Amino acid sequence: MDKDKIKKALIEMLGKEKVLSEELDLMYYSYDSSFLTKLEPSSPLAVVFPRSTEEVQNIASFAFENNVDIVPRGAGTGETGGCIAIKGGIVLDLSTWDEIVEIDAPNMQVIVRPGVIHAQLNKELSKYNLFFPPDPGSSQMCTIGGMVANNASGLRAVKYGCTEQYILGLEVVLPNGEVITTGGVKAKCIKNVSGLNLTKLMVGSEGILGIVTRIRLRCWPRPKARGIAMAVFDELDDAPAAVLDVYQAGILPSGIEILDRSAIDAVNQFKPEINLPQAEAILLFEVDGNPPSVEYEGSLIKEVVGKRARSIEWATEPKRMAELWEGRSITATAAARVRADASRVFAGEDISVPLARVADTLRAIRALGDKYGIKVVNYGHIGDGNVHTAPVINPENPEEVKKVMEMVHEIHLLAIAMEGSTTGEHGVGAVRRQYAELEHGRAAQLMRDIKRVFDPLGIMNPGKLI
Amino acid sequence: MEFHKLPPVKDQIMKCVRCGKCRSVCPVFAEIRNETAAPRGHVFMVQMLRDGKVEPNNDVNERLSNCLMCENCSVNCPSGIDIHELNAAARSYIYDKNPSLSKELIFDSLWTRPGLLKASSKFMWGAQKSGLQSLARHLGLTSILPGDLSKAEKILASVPRQSARSFLPEYNPARGEKKYRIAYFLGCGTDLLNPQVARATVDVLTHYGCEVIIPRDMKCCGLPHIANGKMDTARKLAVHNIKIFNNGDYDYIVTDCASCSSALSSKNMEFLLGGLKIEDEAIAFSQKVMDLTQFLMEKLELKLPGKEVDDRIKVTYHDPCHLANAQGIKKAPRELLKQIPEVEYIEMGEANRCCGGSGTYSLTHYDLSMRILDKKMDSAMETAAAVIATCCPSCMMQLRHGVQRHKWNATVMHPVELLSQSLKQTPAKK
Ligand SMILES: Cc1cc2nc3c(=O)[nH]c(=O)nc-3n(C[C@H](O)[C@H](O)[C@H](O)COP(=O)(O)OP(=O)(O)OC[C@H]3O[C@@H](n4cnc5c(N)ncnc54)[C@H](O)[C@@H]3O)c2cc1C
Numbered sequence: 001m002d003k004d005k006i007k008k009a010l011i012e013m014l015g016k017e018k019v020l021s022e023e024l025d026l027m028y029y030s031y032d033s034s035f036l037t038k039l040e041p042s043s044p045l046a047v048v049f050p051r052s053t054e055e056v057q058n059i060a061s062f063a064f065e066n067n068v069d070i071v072p073r074g075a076g077t078g079e080t081g082g083c084i085a086i087k088g089g090i091v092l093d094l095s096t097w098d099e100i101v102e103i104d105a106p107n108m109q110v111i112v113r114p115g116v117i118h119a120q121l122n123k124e125l126s127k128y129n130l131f132f133p134p135d136p137g138s139s140q141m142c143t144i145g146g147m148v149a150n151n152a153s154g155l156r157a158v159k160y161g162c163t164e165q166y167i168l169g170l171e172v173v174l175p176n177g178e179v180i181t182t183g184g185v186k187a188k189c190i191k192n193v194s195g196l197n198l199t200k201l202m203v204g205s206e207g208i209l210g211i212v213t214r215i216r217l218r219c220w221p222r223p224k225a226r227g228i229a230m231a232v233f234d235e236l237d238d239a240p241a242a243v244l245d246v247y248q249a250g251i252l253p254s255g256i257e258i259l260d261r262s263a264i265d266a267v268n269q270f271k272p273e274i275n276l277p278q279a280e281a282i283l284l285f286e287v288d289g290n291p292p293s294v295e296y297e298g299s300l301i302k303e304v305v306g307k308r309a310r311s312i313e314w315a316t317e318p319k320r321m322a323e324l325w326e327g328r329s330i331t332a333t334a335a336a337r338v339r340a341d342a343s344r345v346f347a348g349e350d351i352s353v354p355l356a357r358v359a360d361t362l363r364a365i366r367a368l369g370d371k372y373g374i375k376v377v378n379y380g381h382i383g384d385g386n387v388h389t390a391p392v393i394n395p396e397n398p399e400e401v402k403k404v405m406e407m408v409h410e411i412h413l414l415a416i417a418m419e420g421s422t423t424g425e426h427g428v429g430a431v432r433r434q435y436a437e438l439e440h441g442r443a444a445q446l447m448r449d450i451k452r453v454f455d456p457l458g459i460m461n462p463g464k465l466i
Numbered sequence: 467m468e469f470h471k472l473p474p475v476k477d478q479i480m481k482c483v484r485c486g487k488c489r490s491v492c493p494v495f496a497e498i499r500n501e502t503a504a505p506r507g508h509v510f511m512v513q514m515l516r517d518g519k520v521e522p523n524n525d526v527n528e529r530l531s532n533c534l535m536c537e538n539c540s541v542n543c544p545s546g547i548d549i550h551e552l553n554a555a556a557r558s559y560i561y562d563k564n565p566s567l568s569k570e571l572i573f574d575s576l577w578t579r580p581g582l583l584k585a586s587s588k589f590m591w592g593a594q595k596s597g598l599q600s601l602a603r604h605l606g607l608t609s610i611l612p613g614d615l616s617k618a619e620k621i622l623a624s625v626p627r628q629s630a631r632s633f634l635p636e637y638n639p640a641r642g643e644k645k646y647r648i649a650y651f652l653g654c655g656t657d658l659l660n661p662q663v664a665r666a667t668v669d670v671l672t673h674y675g676c677e678v679i680i681p682r683d684m685k686c687c688g689l690p691h692i693a694n695g696k697m698d699t700a701r702k703l704a705v706h707n708i709k710i711f712n713n714g715d716y717d718y719i720v721t722d723c724a725s726c727s728s729a730l731s732s733k734n735m736e737f738l739l740g741g742l743k744i745e746d747e748a749i750a751f752s753q754k755v756m757d758l759t760q761f762l763m764e765k766l767e768l769k770l771p772g773k774e775v776d777d778r779i780k781v782t783y784h785d786p787c788h789l790a791n792a793q794g795i796k797k798a799p800r801e802l803l804k805q806i807p808e809v810e811y812i813e814m815g816e817a818n819r820c821c822g823g824s825g826t827y828s829l830t831h832y833d834l835s836m837r838i839l840d841k842k843m844d845s846a847m848e849t850a851a852a853v854i855a856t857c858c859p860s861c862m863m864q865l866r867h868g869v870q871r872h873k874w875n876a877t878v879m880h881p882v883e884l885l886s887q888s889l890k891q892t893p894a895k896k
């Protein structure tokens with residue numbers, strides 16, 4: 001269909017203030033946080049800002065009738081180009097549709113529209129002593145819709161898991177404009193095994209099956225106390241071994257983070273006053289719960305980890321906890337600043353490997369950095385083997401870009417070879433799709449078949465995930 | 467200096483990882499809520515401009531001008547990008563390429579010539595009767611102001627009859643033993659819109675043993691020019707002021723205006739004059755520049771004698787972006803207020819959230835500016851304070867409008883006015 005006709009129809013449908021169609025405006029929707037869209041930005045045909053299920057249905061029906069691609073978008077903080085109309089198409093910016101419909105505290109759940117910001121939701125829930133545990137680093141900016149679509153998680157996934165564990169039901173507009181409710185049309189219950197689990201299918205489907213318009217989320221009671229231990233290791237292998245020791249002592253910390261040598265150097269270089277000890281690795285354990293159990297678990301971690309670590313410190317006092325955590329909280333920023341004429345790039349940034357192979361993986365990534373002559377900073381959620389790799393290059397130098405892309409490909413293959421995955425939490429999008437067969441074998445084809453059932457015309461966020 | 471060679475353009479654009487952190491802290495984005503108004507969107511558009519992917523025209527300018535220059539994005543950017551500087555540089559570039567987008571009269575003539583500005587403020591005062599529309603036409607303001615001037619008129623409603631320069635002498639001797647020789651950088655906003663603040667500043671400084679000189683030939687600090695894409699003019703103004711103040715053998719250059727101190731800061735001088743011959747002189751100059759509250763607390767180590775006061779006035783404080791974000795000064799004004807015996811200090815929620823004034827922004831983007839202001843007023847009114855104190859004439863103008871708009875019985879003052887009043891009631895002994 002002709003571009004101008006699409007624009008005209010959308011304006012008629014939604015009103016002028018809910019449609020962007022000027023070329024210049026559309027350019028702003030050619031990127032998300034991925035390195036890919038920095039290299040290859042791609043403008044949509046139009047951007048719309050629906051704020052009701054009916055409006056989303058109308059847009060989908062129109063797209064279906066006219067065979068136009070549609071791409072849902074939250075805050076555009078995804079690292080994979082997931083919300084970009086890479087083949088043109090209509091982008092549905094859902095970030096302005098941000099009502100918290102109902103906080104149902106007695107039933108420990110909350111109903112939200114897709115555009116609610118994660119941090120905002122937890123701020124509101126805190127008034128009821130509740131929280132939604134997955135905690136991505138992008139909490140201040142990302143939307144719950146985006147988190148559902150990417151099955152996002154964060155530092156505390158070790159104990160609290162990913163978004164999928166908290167989604168009780170969804171309202172989804174299908175690519176033909178029909179609307180379905182998963183998890184029971186009227187259900188308000190927490191446990192529910194009736195029917196095929198379409199909720200789980202939708203969570204993590206990255207907007208390729210439908211548009212999520214309403215989310216019923218399970219909330220948990222807020223823990224009352226926290227404590228943090230920082231352990232310093234002279235041998236890299238001791239770090240994952242210490243994590244295992246902690247698990248075997250019967251403790252499930254809320255977070256276990258690693259900074260390897262490269263990250264320690266980056267932090268010290270960026271903020272010398274933090275003065276992290278020189279070491280092969282630093283681990284941070286976070287424990288939460290009720291005050292006596294936190295104290296008990298803290299002392300046990302100190303004892304168990306102390307056997308392998310050069311030193312270990314345990315703190316529950318807020319100021320000291322913040323100081324211990326500061327190195328970790330600025331690592332991503334520090335990585336970006338290790339080279340004055342360069343930047344970190346979000347590529348190959350999210351591999352996940354079995355716990356027992358974390359040390360080997362880190363060594364292999366270091367070797368790849370040396371091979372390509374690229375500075376690489378490593379940190380991540382070691383508690384579940386999710387390693388964040390930050391290559392630091394000049395992204396405007398084509399030579400360096402070419403080299404980093406080759407290295408990133410090797411990192412992805414390394415993850416699969418280590419019996420891991422190319423992505424632990426950020427998702428596949430347009431950047432990791434090529435590994436589908438390698439990661440999933442025959443199942444990859446079945447995934448495509450499932451997509452076809454939902455989206456026979458292939459208009460729903462094409463070119464992503466599978 | 468050429469746009470492409472400016473340090474932020476040359477070195478910083480590539481550092482943007484599009485993380486979106488800046489989206490979450492931008493007061494304009496919070497209202498417009500689409501990527502065209504997001505700080506990272508501005509960085510992206512400046513990149514497109516740099517790379518020749520878009521033309522330096524008014525369409526781009528319009529989008530980039532959706533910015534208060536509040537610097538909240540820049541202080542929160544993990545990659546350390548001076549987003550506001552990129553924006554200013556790009557708008558200046560667009561302006562240079564399109565002289566027809568002229569805001570010539572108001573920014574090139576008016577603000578650079580104190581005499582003219584003074585005359586026009588009188589005119590403005592007179593225009594309250596005749597209406598702003600005709601005034602604006604006379605001043606050439608119509609090219610930058612939105613069609614509905616009757617709204618913007620309300621913000622400018624109370625221009626005083628006399629400017630500070632007209633009643634303050636150039637030389638003001640120290641009272642008692644002389645401690646410092648101070649040049650008072652009397653900014654346009656204080657001079658024309660808040661002359662009572664200038665009087666209080668001179669009273670307080672001389673009271674504490676400062677000899678205060680108000681150089682007659684100083685010019686505007688240049689911030690309005692930077693914010694409106696007139697970097698060349700801002701550069702000329704900076705060079706002029708540097709020469710004048712460096713000739714004067716002053717211990718410090720003090721200003722009560724947050725915008726002026728940020729415009730005269732070393733960071734901004736580096737942005738404007740970095741790499742030019744005058745850079746060393748500029749650094750020497752800006753090293754002497756201090757915000758008044760910081761000067762009072764840090765250099766004069768102000769300590770007011772405690773006294774029993776029955777009816778203390780409730781005072782809350784609004785952080786001007788150009789003080790809190792641009793210079794990191796948050797403690798000094800609060801400590802100053804807390805020392806004044808007649809003041810009962812109450813912190814407002816989100817005190818460092820922009821008020822939406824930002825110089826000419828409230829005039830050029832009235833409706834949006836009001837939405838931002840209303841959020842500010844909600845936090846301010848929750849304190850039930852009798853006085854909102856702040857250190858920037860632009861914020862004062864905007865907050866006064868907010869007070870009126872919400873029919874709230876509160877006064878907007880600079881902390882130095884409260885201090886001056888207190889000193890008059892009890893002469894302080896140090
Ligand atoms: C600094 C930074 C830190 C991060 N830290 C983490 C982290 O710790 N853990 C983590 O998991 N991720 C992290 N991320 C990645 C990203 O923030 C998450 O994936 C987030 O969930 C994306 O949300 P969004 O609203 O920005 O979605 P977008 O980027 O806009 O979209 C992401 C995907 O979701 C789809 N989508 C969005 N809304 C809908 C909807 N309503 N219906 C259907 N599909 C939809 C889009 O089509 C796209 O495929 C981080 C990103 C950044 C920039």
Ligand code: SF4
Pocket residue numbers: 481482483484485486487488489505506509542543544545546547549
């Ligand atoms: S916060 Fe900085 S790095 Fe992140 S998107 Fe904004 S400008 Fe770019």
Ligand code: SF4
Pocket residue numbers: 491492493494495504505508532533534535536537538539540549550
């Ligand atoms: S300077 Fe302020 S208004 Fe402008 S983009 Fe940054 S945060 Fe937004």
